[in-house]
Amino acid sequence: MSDASAKTNMPASSKGAWGIVIAVLVLGMVLAGVLLDAGQVWVTSKTVTYEEVERTHHTDEWFEHSQATDRIDRDKAAEASTLAIVDTAQEHAVDVNDSEAYESVVHKSRVRGLTVTGEWHESQSDTLREALADGGTLGERVSWEERKVVSRLQLKHEQMVSADIGQDQIDNLVSKAYEGLQEEATEAGLQSIKMSAAAAPAAGQPGQVNIVATASGYPAGSSLSMNRTIGVWLAAILTLCIMSFLAGDNPFYKAAEAIVVGASAAYWMVLSFWTGIVDKLLVNLIPDITRAWAVPGLPESAQFSWIYLIPLVLSCMLIWRLSPKGGWIARWPLAFVIGATAGFRLLSHLESDFLLQIKLTITSLWVVGADGFEFWNSVGAIVVLLSVLCCLVYFFFSMEHKGAVGKTARAGIYVLMVTFGAAFGLTVMGRITLLTERFDFLFKDWLHLLG
Amino acid sequence: MMNFLRNLDRRIVFLLMGLAVAVPVLLRASFPEHVQPMARSVFEEIEALPDGSKVLLSFDFDPGSQGELLPMAMAFTRHCAEKKHKMYFMCLWPLGEPFVEDAMNVVLGLEYPQLKYGTDYVSFGYKPGNEAVIKNCIVDLKALFITDSRKTDLNKIPMTANIVSAKAMDLIINISAGDPGTKQWVQYAATPGDIPLVAGCTGVQAPLLYPYVPEPLRGLLAAIKGAAGYEQVLNEAYPNLAEPAIVKSKYSTTAALQRMGPQFVAHLLMVGLILLGNIIYFVDKKGGGR
Incomplete structure (x- = not known):
């Protein structure tokens, strides 16, 4: 491929059109940002105690709280200079003066679920230390900052008046309703308040005017979460970039595609390292080091297992492929993988895809249920049998498809067509659902057009 | 008209499909659901x-x-x-x-x-x-x-x-x-x-x-x-x-139920477009083919 063909240039003829579209999009985004709070995510932040957290989050619930407190107290009584942090699986005793060791234990506990899944601050470790040193208990003194996403609250004021009172008076009432509601919203502590007030003829009530004033704002104490807001904007812009491919290949699509591929690859790589190399290989080869470093929940009974040296060696041989010399070494583990996979799959395919399918096809054509003869189930059984036979005849190439065989094979083609049609229909349904989900995100999470 | 439909730009089809999905999403359109x-x-x-x-x-x-x-x-x-x-x-x-x-x-x-x-x-x-x-x-x-x-x-x-x-x-x-x-x-x-x-x-x-x-x-x-x-x-x-x-x-x-409204409209559009394509095909065939 030449360099020129590898580039994704916009067609020269449509560059002007692209420029206009992008300008309109940017303008639309600015307007959406100003008028609709597009992408804004507001959160309330509240400090909750361990006991409160324990009620709603999965911390160390399988450890009774009273029991955990007892164990803390017991340990403290036993050795005044040592603190015990009771977590999901075991106790850690650390010297209060050894802050490095202490931090390490707190972090491990966090990994294991002691410090909840929400926002956790480094400073909390000091709080924890002070609380326990003062004689407090884990449940009462230790706290976490919990953040919750909040939506706009809406206040509404409605008033029905006669149209006969005159436009000036109606305008006056609208103005009063506006001011009254604004005062109410301010008193409620709403933030980023948006107001509206208008008068309109009441539906179904001739001669009456309906005055409606609305105010909306985020609850008192909430604040704009910049990182979440940027996240929503990024997701929305990338979605639009991907959708732009429908108009033609373009650099925005390419950039979004590259970001998706890169982020996915990085996620896979990191996860595979932790779940494959650490969780499978290292825990069996160097259990003590792995326990201390990454898997604190690894049972003490875990021992070095020599059998895991084999996958280690095979993995190293597989990577040899990247070496300029001795690439053939990679063929041995590859052969092992292919052979093992083929053997592994053979039996299960034979059992579930061959024998079981034959068994399920050979059913009674005269279906009798608890209430007697079942007509439609019988029809279904006959159709399944005939369809299978017709399809099998179509794929039977040892005989020429002529006469009765030809007609049966043709019927087999129709059965296959119906199958492909059903598959196509379901595929279309899947694709439309994907589009629906994206629009749902754009309209609800980004533009806040849906409640 | 027939010529326009015969050479319908695929981007118009995409736009129609986008509208067929976006409008019911915005209106939260839903239809009675028959449970299979x-x-x-x-x-x-x-x-x-x-x-x-x-x-x-x-x-x-x-x-x-x-x-x-x-x-x-x-x-x-x-x-x-x-x-x-x-x-x-x-x-x-x-x-x-x-x-x-x-x-x-x-x-x-x-x-x-x-x-x-x-x-x-x-x-x-x-x-x-x-x-x-x-x-x-x-x-x-x-x-x-x-x-x-x-x-x-x-x-x-x-x-x-x-x-x-x-x-x-x-x-x-x-x-x-x-x-x-x-x-x-x-x-x-x-x-x-x-x-x-x-x-x-x-x-x-x-x-x-x-x-x-x-x-x-x-x-x-x-x-x-x-x-x-x-x-x-x-x-x-x-x-x-x-x-x-x-x-x-x-x-x-009701997340899935909400997504059936756009499905219904989009499928209607699909069926309509398939019918339209077939009508154009048969009209052209009757007229001597193109």
């Missing part, structure tokens, strides 16, 4: 289990399929929670783990605060190895899963301490977007282990999985249509799930 027998049989399979049964839920999908599969994954989670089943979450797709976390933190954590991690639900997390993971699960689960997803020893978690293999499960629920997925659960768990299995899958997979119903697959939710039917049955059986606060939550109890 298959969705009802999946519901019955979970409902018939005694309260507190052990259920293994495997979320084998990624964000690319969340439009179709996430509503049914959350509906399965809610149904198990309503029945007080013990839930064992896992996933064979690396990008499925965030959905497991959301099911636990957002759905169970907020809607069912009485349920506790470790005693009512637990997550094994993601394990690489595809079908080999399933095979290991039904032979010796703890040989593969030493710890849960939070790195806690499984022997120290009450609901996993006495579990030897997936054969201890009363039901397996699989939500699948491809391989590894329902096919592998059928081949390596349901058939050899004789463990009841129900599944939800993407539309693309459904025709390949129907032959496994009803044996060994007890029920299958195909695409968003299956999910909508299941949501309808579930919401009828448990009216508390229809409360406005839950309906408007991040993972709504």
